[in-house]
Amino acid sequence: MSSTLTIHHLRKSQSERVVWLCEELGxxxxxxxxxxxxxxMLAPESIRRLHWSGTAPVIQDGDITLAESGAIFEYILAKYGNGKLVLGPTHPKYADYLLWLHQANGTYMPAVTSVMLGRMKGDDDESPTQKVMQNRANANLQAMEKQLGTSAYLAGDELTAADCMSVFGLTTFRLFIPSDLTEYPNIVAWLQRVGQREAYKRAMQKGEPGLEPMLAAVPQPLAQ
Known part of the structure; x- marks a missing residue:
């Protein structure tokens, strides 16, 4: 089936989320x-020509070009989702849905990205800035672990867009900043559930052929 919607995916990046979202929505x-x-390992000029942000994801839909994961999620869910993968204001888990939909890019990813960049420039992990950012990331993981101890997914027992937004930071992003999730068994079990979803498998096969999704507590290093 033809479509006017085009996803521009930068390999090994957060834009895998958008591919997965569309696969879940069918x-x-x-x-x-x-x-x-x-x-x-930055985005190529082909991405930079699409949008002034110079980062992925970027979508094009007719005359519209849109960047930013959160904005893209809202656009696709509102225009094409038909009510799937979202929770409305009357749902008892609505606040959970909103929190976890925005937590990944609002808090967790900025914290771990700051730690990664600090390590790249040689900052000591015990430096004040590194410790603050690592503690912030750990607090997010602890909250997620607690949340996933009460339900199969972040906003209840059914997958929502909040899960689609959150998985990348705990899987593919670990290519850039390796981390051990052994002390977070509920998170690891959630990643395993996601990994069994046919839509997730299709999305990863299309967007990252040859890359084994990093769903284990201690993922295997990439072959050299």
Whole structure:
């Protein structure tokens, strides 16, 4: 089925979320994949030409070009979702849904990205800034672990867009900042549940062919 919706996916990046979201919704889309540019492994010029942000994900839908994961999620869910993967204001888990939909990019990813960049420039993990950011990331993981001890997914026993937004930071992002999730068994069990979803498998196969999803507590290192 043809579609006007095109997802521009930067390999090994958060734009995998958008591919997964569309697979879960069962909507048609075109997928354009872009490779990172060594040695800094930044987005290529092909992404930068699409949107002033110069980052992925980017979608195009007719005359519309849109960036930012959260904005893209809202756009796709509102225009194409038909009420799937969202919880409304009257739902008892609505507040949980909103929190976890925004937590990944609002708090967790900025914290772990700051730690990663600090390590890249040689900052000591015991430096004040590194400790603050690592503690912030740990607090998020502890809260997520507690949440997933009460339900199969972040906003109840059914998958929502909040899960689609949150998985990347605990899987593919660990290519850039390895981390051990052994002390978070509920998170690991959640990742395993996600890994069994056919829509997730399709999304990863399309967007990251050859990359084994990093769903284990201690994922295997990539082959050299």
């Amino acid at each position: 909507i048609p889309y075109n997928l354009e994949c872009h490779d990172r540019v060594p040695p800094a």
